[in-house]
Amino acid sequence: MPLEKIKILRFRNHKEIEIEGVSATNLLIGENGSGKTNFLEAIFLLCRASPFRSVSFSDLIQWNENSFYIGGLIDNLQAEIGYSLEKKVLKINSKTVSFQEFTSNQNVLTFLPEDIFIASGSPEDRRGFIDKILSSLDSEYFFALQRYHQALKQRNSQLKLAPKDAFIWNEELIRWGSKLIEKRLTWTQLINKSIRPIYYDWYQQEIELKYLNTFKIENSIADSFAKTLEKTKIQEVYKKCTQTGPHRDNFEILSRAKNSRFFASQGQKRAISLALKLCFLENSEKIFGGAPILLIDDVLLELDANRREKFLERIGENYQTFFTATSKELLPTIQRKARVFRVENGMILG
Amino acid sequence: MFPKNLGQFIRLFSRLPGIGVKTSERLGFYILSQPKEFADSLSDAIHFLKEKAKLCSLCGNISEDDPCVLCTDTHRDQSVICVVENAMDIYSIEATHIYQGLYHVLGGVISPLDGIMPKDLKIESLLKRIQGSSIKEIIFATSPTTEGDTTALYIKEMLKGKNIRMTHLARGIPVGTALQYAGNTSLLQAIRSREEI
Numbered sequence: 001m002p003l004e005k006i007k008i009l010r011f012r013n014h015k016e017i018e019i020e021g022v023s024a025t026n027l028l029i030g031e032n033g034s035g036k037t038n039f040l041e042a043i044f045l046l047c048r049a050s051p052f053r054s055v056s057f058s059d060l061i062q063w064n065e066n067s068f069y070i071g072g073l074i075d076n077l078q079a080e081i082g083y084s085l086e087k088k089v090l091k092i093n094s095k096t097v098s099f100q101e102f103t104s105n106q107n108v109l110t111f112l113p114e115d116i117f118i119a120s121g122s123p124e125d126r127r128g129f130i131d132k133i134l135s136s137l138d139s140e141y142f143f144a145l146q147r148y149h150q151a152l153k154q155r156n157s158q159l160k161l162a163p164k165d166a167f168i169w170n171e172e173l174i175r176w177g178s179k180l181i182e183k184r185l186t187w188t189q190l191i192n193k194s195i196r197p198i199y200y201d202w203y204q205q206e207i208e209l210k211y212l213n214t215f216k217i218e219n220s221i222a223d224s225f226a227k228t229l230e231k232t233k234i235q236e237v238y239k240k241c242t243q244t245g246p247h248r249d250n251f252e253i254l255s256r257a258k259n260s261r262f263f264a265s266q267g268q269k270r271a272i273s274l275a276l277k278l279c280f281l282e283n284s285e286k287i288f289g290g291a292p293i294l295l296i297d298d299v300l301l302e303l304d305a306n307r308r309e310k311f312l313e314r315i316g317e318n319y320q321t322f323f324t325a326t327s328k329e330l331l332p333t334i335q336r337k338a339r340v341f342r343v344e345n346g347m348i349l350g
Numbered sequence: 351m352f353p354k355n356l357g358q359f360i361r362l363f364s365r366l367p368g369i370g371v372k373t374s375e376r377l378g379f380y381i382l383s384q385p386k387e388f389a390d391s392l393s394d395a396i397h398f399l400k401e402k403a404k405l406c407s408l409c410g411n412i413s414e415d416d417p418c419v420l421c422t423d424t425h426r427d428q429s430v431i432c433v434v435e436n437a438m439d440i441y442s443i444e445a446t447h448i449y450q451g452l453y454h455v456l457g458g459v460i461s462p463l464d465g466i467m468p469k470d471l472k473i474e475s476l477l478k479r480i481q482g483s484s485i486k487e488i489i490f491a492t493s494p495t496t497e498g499d500t501t502a503l504y505i506k507e508m509l510k511g512k513n514i515r516m517t518h519l520a521r522g523i524p525v526g527t528a529l530q531y532a533g534n535t536s537l538l539q540a541i542r543s544r545e546e547i
């Protein structure tokens with residue numbers, strides 16, 4: 001069992017929670033704002049050492065407190081994360097470890113309400129969706145993304161201060177940017193091999209993930225990136241920011257060549273996001289092994305009962321799962337096999 | 351409310367890196383509890399630290415003499431320079447007793463986000479130092495970050511065609527870390543910079 005025990009102190013609206021004997025399937029029932037999502041976020045932090053939405057660590061501390069703590073037994077290792085006075089401490093078996101060491105322990109994948117933006121959001125939202133999934137499943141992608149964005153920030157700052165020296169940052173930008181593009185290409189291929197049957201089973205329609213890069217790739221990705229940077233040189237001095245690269249890439253979901261933003265119903269959009277995540281999940285297991293913990297927050301109710309069952313069947317018993325809902329009658333299949341927790345005002349009653 | 355002098359002490363000491371107001375208060379009370387001699391030698395130490403210390407005009411090391419002992423030591427290998435970000439890094443490398451060459455302190459890394467451009471670092475003086483010297487190798491001991499790597503690349507670019515070997519420190523798994531906890535990225539870099547046994 002990945003997660004067996006968890007202890008949460010002064011985190012969001014949870015003052016003190018201690019749960020032993022966490023089950024393979026877990027169902028958290030409570031009203032909106034009771035603290036279900038915060039509990040999922042605590043599990044996420046224990047695996048990835050970062051919050052699942054972009055907020056600062058100080059925002060995670062309970063009101064009027066000045067530190068939080070989360071500890072848990074994951075895969076027989078004692079993992080602990082503490083934060084106080086702008087200092088983060090990560091420990092495995094009582095020994096302080098690096099971020100990389102901490103996060104190499106257990107993978108986790110979230111299914112959140114905002115995932116629907118992959119089908120309905122802006123290009124930034126759609127790119128963010130893909131970046132988030134790959135960052136939590138592929139640590140090399142996560143590292144490349146961080147380095148790329150740091151190089152991009154420095155380069156844009158350079159373009160404002162002394163544009164003739166912007167080339168200084170090209171090597172870093174190209175190195176990590178090419179890595180991102182290479183991985184996005186590979187993953188898009190993998191996803192397209194597996195998403196058709198899943199989605200077809202749900203809606204009798206064919207869908208496809210389309211990846212649109214900002215420049216044409218000839219020979220190597222790095223060479224093409226370098227050439228394009230050379231071509232946009234004058235334009236970027238005038239615009240004072242980097243005009244080409246994976247930070248401007250676009251992803252689209254196409255169905256019979258129509259774009260998902262224009263055709264899909266709310267249920268279809270939700271189904272698209274769930275099917276995509278399933279594909280990423282199943283492929284990452286094939287590549288890296290190890291079953292991630294799944295945190296499934298309030299996303300199943302937009303599907304009708306039939307398709308919901310198909311989704312749950314696909315997950316099967318392969319993962320440790322945490323579902324949330326406002327009432328247990330909403331997820332009968334889950335309820336039958338799950339340990340059910342009631343969540344009220346930040347308290348968890350099991 | 352603390353007495354005026356203690357308050358002043360706390361404000362000044364909490365400006366030091368890694369020391370907050372609470373620690374600063376504890377330090378203040380501790381010094382008050384000690385004999386007068388301790389406070390005197392502490393304040394002398396701080397006073398002379400700045401008064402006696404100079405920057406070596408050749409390498410940028412902190413020293414009581416200019417040039418510093420490392421630059422004037424003729425037993426050191428004059429054909430290799432290790433480029434570091436700060437003078438403190440020299441002492442970390444010296445503590446290993448393995449490196450016998452010269453040093454050059456850059457005084458930071460290129461970072462337009464912090465307003466630091468190549469001209470703000472001791473890059474020009476490094477190039478001058480190399481000009482017409484017997485330097486055959488430069489070891490970059492800059493940090494393995496976007497900025498550290500870019501600074502090293504920038505200097506490498508400036509020295510293109512000079513027939514100088516340029517290396518950077520190996521990256522990878524910290525000594526003593528079990529493979530399973532190393533993390534993919536460290537492991538990847540360690541495989542790339544593997545060495546003969």
Ligand SMILES: [Zn+2]
Pocket residue numbers: 406407408409410411417418419420421
């Ligand atoms: Zn010197």
